[in-house]
Amino acid sequence: MTDHRFLRTDQDIERNFVSLLRTMSFNDITIAKLVDKTMISRPTFYEHFDNLYDLAERTVEEYLRPFEEIFAESLDRKSKHVGIQEIYPQFANKIADTLIGYRKEYLAVRKIPLGTNSFDQRLKEILLTNLAPYFSDSQNKLNVIYLTGILLGNLDFVLEEQRVPKVSEVLAGMDSVMEIISGKGV
Known part of the structure; x- marks a missing residue:
């Protein structure tokens, strides 16, 4: 069974990633900036994505x-x-x-x-x-x-x-x- 909280966190990370992309280039985005904007911890980010490129590819998909x-x-x-x-x-x-x-x-x-x-x-x-x-x-x-x-x-x-x-x-x-x-x- 799918954990809705996990999916919601995925969506929050992706949404905030795109929000950052609207104001800065991909190369200027860091995991620190993203977790701060999403209000999650760094380990939480890594529970969902391997790195920023993994997040970027999944966001594109x-x-x-x-x-x-x-x-x-x-x-x-x-x-x-x-x-x-x-x-x-x-x-x-x-x-x-x-x-x-x-x-x-x-x-x-x-x-x-x-x-x-x-x-x-x-x-x-x-x-x-x-x-x-x-x-x-x-x-x-x-x-x-x-x-x-x-x-x-x-x-x-x-x-x-x-x-x-x-x-x-x-x-x-x-x-x-x-x-x-x-x-x-x-």
């Missing part, structure tokens, strides 16, 4: 969980030919609600320097994994990578503008990029 759930729910129907108009509306608003509701926290968590385990890298893996079944051949692998890039760009847009770009805006942006690539636009 916690903040990725809603995305995994949204993608699993929204992308459960397999199709060989899926356009952005079909995929995008299924999860864009749910993602935006999550991002906007916890905007400052997501901005802080995205700054944790964990390399391949960072928030953005892990989200990219989640996107690639969930989008890959919609595309069959190797040429479409490039499409999955492009679509993942667009969705990651949308994440930046939602955090900055605090709204979901309309499908027409996304398509117009893609058209503009294609004009630049083809040499027609500047």
Whole structure:
């Protein structure tokens, strides 16, 4: 049986860790500062986490969980030919609600320097994994990578503008990029 006090302490540590991240860089956070802010002892911290990197990785995973759930729910129907108009509306608003509701926290968590385990890298893996079944051949692998890039760009847009770009805006942006690539636009 799960001890609710232990879980609550986990959550308190994570919440205070993110709160510190909002005001200072990860490299400036110490266990001493964190236990002081959380009002726990150092041994209590070590009962829950091995070190700050363990806390950081678990915090990133916690903040990725809603995305995994949204993608699993929204992308459960397999199709060989899926356009952005079909995929995008299924999860864009749910993602935006999550991002906007916890905007400052997501901005802080995205700054944790964990390399391949960072928030953005892990989200990219989640996107690639969930989008890959919609595309069959190797040429479409490039499409999955492009679509993942667009969705990651949308994440930046939602955090900055605090709204979901309309499908027409996304398509117009893609058209503009294609004009630049083809040499027609500047």
